[in-house]
Every structure is written in C-alpha cells, then in structure tokens.
Amino acid sequence: MKTLLVCVGSFYSHRYEKFKHYISPLGISSISAYLKANGMDCYLIDMKLLSGWKEFGEKVLAISPDVVGLSLMTSEMGNTAGVINFIKKIRPKARIIVGGPHVTVLPKETVSMSGVDVGVIGEGEVTFLDLLRCFEKNGKLNFVNGIVFKLKDKIVFTKARQYIRNLDKLPFVDRNIIGSEGWYSKAYGLFFPMRYPFANVIVSRGCPGRCTMCQPTLDLIFGRPARFRSPENVVGEIRELIEKYKIKSIIFWDDTLTANVKWLEKFSNLLIRKKINIDWWCYSRVNNINDDILEIMKRSGCKMICFGVESGCQRILNEVMRKGTTVKQNIKAVSLCRKHGILVNANVMIGSPTETLKEVKMTDALLKITKPDIVWASVTSPLPGTYLEEDARKKGLIITKKWGDFTRGQIGKTKLKLKISLDEMVKYQTRWHQTRFKPIYIFRKYYLVACLRLFLCHIKQFHFERIFLDFLVGPIIEFGRRIYWRYYFRFKTRLHKSGVFVDESEEIVVQGEIKKFEFPAEFYRD
Secondary structure, eight states: OEEEEEEOOOOOOSTTGGGSOOOOOHHHHHHHHHHHHTTOEEEEEEGGGSOSHHHHHHHHHHHOOSEEEEEOOGGGHHHHHHHHHHHHHHSTTOEEEEESHHHHHSHHHHHTSTTOOEEEOSOOHHHHHHHHHHHHTTOOGGGSTTEEEEETTEEEEOOOOOOOSOGGGSOOOOOOOBTOTTGGGSOOOTTOOOOSSEEEEOOEEOOSOOOTTTTTHHHHHHOSSOEEOOHHHHHHHHHHHHHHHOOOEEEEOOSOGGGSHHHHHHHHHHHHHTTOOOEEEEEEOTTSOOHHHHHHHHHHTEEEEEEEEEOSOHHIIIIISOOSOOHHHHHHHHHHHHHTTOEEEEEEEEOOTTOOHHHHHHHHHHHHHHOOSEEEEEEOOOOTTSHHHHHHHHTTOBOOOOGGGGOTTOTTOOOBOOSSOHHHHHHHHHHHOOOSOOHHHHTSHHHHHHHHHHHHHHHHTTOHHHHHIIIIIHHHHHHHHHHHHHHHOOBSSEETTTTEEEEEEEEEEETTEEEEEEEEGGGGOO
C-alpha cells in the first residue's frame, strides 16, 4: 500500500520564488519518518516546492498512492478543497486522510468536506500507522483511536489517543521531501543573521503559556505539560544534519524552547562539551530567561532569540492576550540579550480586539526604546478554537469568513472590527517590519553577509529589477521615513498626541552601558 503525504500550501510558481528560503514541515515529516521506520511505503510532498498543478499532478500519478494524507493549517483551508478535488480526479479510489491543527480544532466541520474519509485528531504518528494497518486488513475504523470519520449520515468520533510521552522513541524527521534537493543552501531573506546552510528542528511538544491567541488549541494538539526530547537525542539529530547536509545553523521551531530552563542548560552544556560548532536561534517568552542561562546559550552558539513581545500596553497583555508577562519584562529581556551579545527578533501584534490608537503608539514607543534587531509585526488573528476567537465571536467582532484571511503576516488584512483605522494599522505595521535597509543594521556583520547572499541570488537569477528595489529604492524610502518620523514622533517626557504623561523611569543595560529611559505610567500598570 502506497502512502502519499502532502503539506498543503501555495505553489512557488515564479522563478524568483524558487530562490526563497524553505522551512521543512516538521509535523508531517515526523509522520513520514515514523511510517517508514515501521515498514510503510511512504512519499512526502510539500506543495510550496512545486511550480503548479501540472507538476503536482505528475508527482501524484508517478507515485499512484492508495492513501493520501493532508496536513492542514487554518490559513491554507482555502486551498484544501481544490487539492482534494484534484487528487480525487486523478486517483478516485485513493483514501483521503486529513490532519493538523485545523482538523483537531474543527474535526466535524473538516471531515464533512467532500472527498475526506478520515480526520486525525492530535498527534498523528501512531494514529496514521494504525489507520494504514486497518486499511490493509480491511478492519473497522471504530477500533482506531484518535480519529473522526463519516459513517453514512453520521460523524463518528473514536476514543481519544494518549500522547506520546517519550519523544525519543520517534525517529528523526524525514527530510527526503520530493523536490527539496538543494533547498538547504537557499537564502532565508535579506536580514536573516545565520550561517548557511541551515535547517529547522523541533525538540518539544506543547507550551506552558496560556495566551489567548494560541490556547486551548495547543493543549488539544499536544496536551500538557510540555514534553521534551532528551538533550542527547537532539544533539544526535544535529550531528546527523551536520554530517549529511553540512548544516551550519539550526532554527529551533518550538513554541517556547526556554520553557524548561534545566533542560536548556543541560542541552547547551552538551553542545559545548561535544564541541559542536553550530549557530542557532529559538523562540522564547520574555519571562523565561536570566543572565545565567543566556551566558550558557551564547557560549553554545545561540545567535538570536525571537521573543513574543506582542504589545507595549499592559492592558492588552493582561486583558486581551492573558500573556502572563509585563512590559517591564519585555524591556529587560531585550536588555539582557544585548548584554550577552545575542540578537533580538521581537514579535509584535497589531489589531487586537479593543486596541486603541493610543495603545498602538505604546507598542511603537516600546520598539523605539528597545531597538530590537528585527521586528515581525503580525495582524492579530482569532484562529478557530482559541480563547481569542471565542471572546471576539461573543462580542460580534469577527468580520471575515474566508480561511485565507487568517495569515498573520499579511499587511492590513484584519479579521476583526477594530477601534483603529485600516490606514493607521497599515502605517504602523509597515513601519515595524524590518524588510529594507536601515542604517542601524547595514554595518552589522551578519546582515552584511545576508545582504551579499541575496545580491548574488538576484544576479544568478537575472532579476536586476529586484536589485533595484531591494538595494536602491528601499534604502531611499527608509531614509525618508526616518527623517519624517524623527520630527513627527518623539519620545521624551510624554507620548505626543496621546496624552500619556511620564512619571516614572527605568535604568536598563544597553550594550554594556547603563542608560536611563523614561516610560509612561501605563508601562508599569500590572
């Protein structure tokens, strides 16, 4: 029995897109590795690596699968029906199994789609293997735990499956993705401060956070508490990546790598002791770090930490996001990273329910003060099944019905009724995104190398118009913006045009020096 696993996404049809970075879909890759380790004939396709429907159809026909598994994210649900219909036309007898976050949150709605046979709820490795064995024996689906399926006019849920407690029992993820040859060496982007080639790795499942934009969805998928692979197991995978693919950098794709500080300390010390020369960066909460752990992380090769800063307004952090962090902790986290020479990628959100322009300006002020190396500004997305979506729906704030609108990185794509105008949201989101040259970044070694790589990519692909846009027009526009905003928005003793007065101050460490900044009183309102 042949099995094809497909990561649903948009095709990279333009030749320039072929030179963009590629992030391996670790979830479905783990399922593929598990199936192969248990003797199944399995193939893996990521639609982002293909040029269009013709190439996709050729791959499917060449494999001629009996079972097709689709990994579904909410933002890709707009493409899913078309993918299923396409597969059914060329392989009408193939069974369609769907899994992923969207299925776990909305199992009944997803399995009701035309062409879908079975939905996998939660972790997919063991469940998918049991399904294939059930198909081989013509068994009854009722005895397979962790699935939902259609039986005549009814939707049937089977017994919930237990989570995999020992993640070390799983094989390393399958990186033999059809069409991925050579993708490790491709540029990640203009300002990505890592050595190439690079790969992404995940070492844990679950997150201790209770943030409204993620929970309880993460708990439904991965359960609680968060589970970690052993440091020795992770180091083993890194060694394999270095030996097999000549990897020089690792992106840890975990929700919160720093959730278990003791684990992280042991892992970092193991990298140091084994003399593994690798650059790496990770995601973290701002309240999970301290001087001691940052010092060890730095020595083990940590180059950058991506923090969920989210907002510069404590009310938004407390009431809307229930983040469990404070603005003061945001400031301190950036300060500590600067002290230890670790770059900071600040994730912020705009367009949260009830967020006002005054509160958006507080986030803007926070970024001006902390000066993170990279800023990623996302539009707040009330993803199905989250507390944020539940609260927004009860208040009648959700205005979109298109799954494709739930892509967080889109400029000005709001899903909610907001108190700020679309123009204001676009202005601040584009301002926060660090996608062009800025004087503060140009002369940093990592960014110079990244820019050189992008320049060479453009030359190789004969995309001289991209050189013109990225290396000439972009810097000129950014320089003009900086001059404009210098006179429009100054943060001294008050936030101009917002009426927020300063009555407290804070001393923080910036690049080894003590500097004194003044903050509005709202920054301290816990």
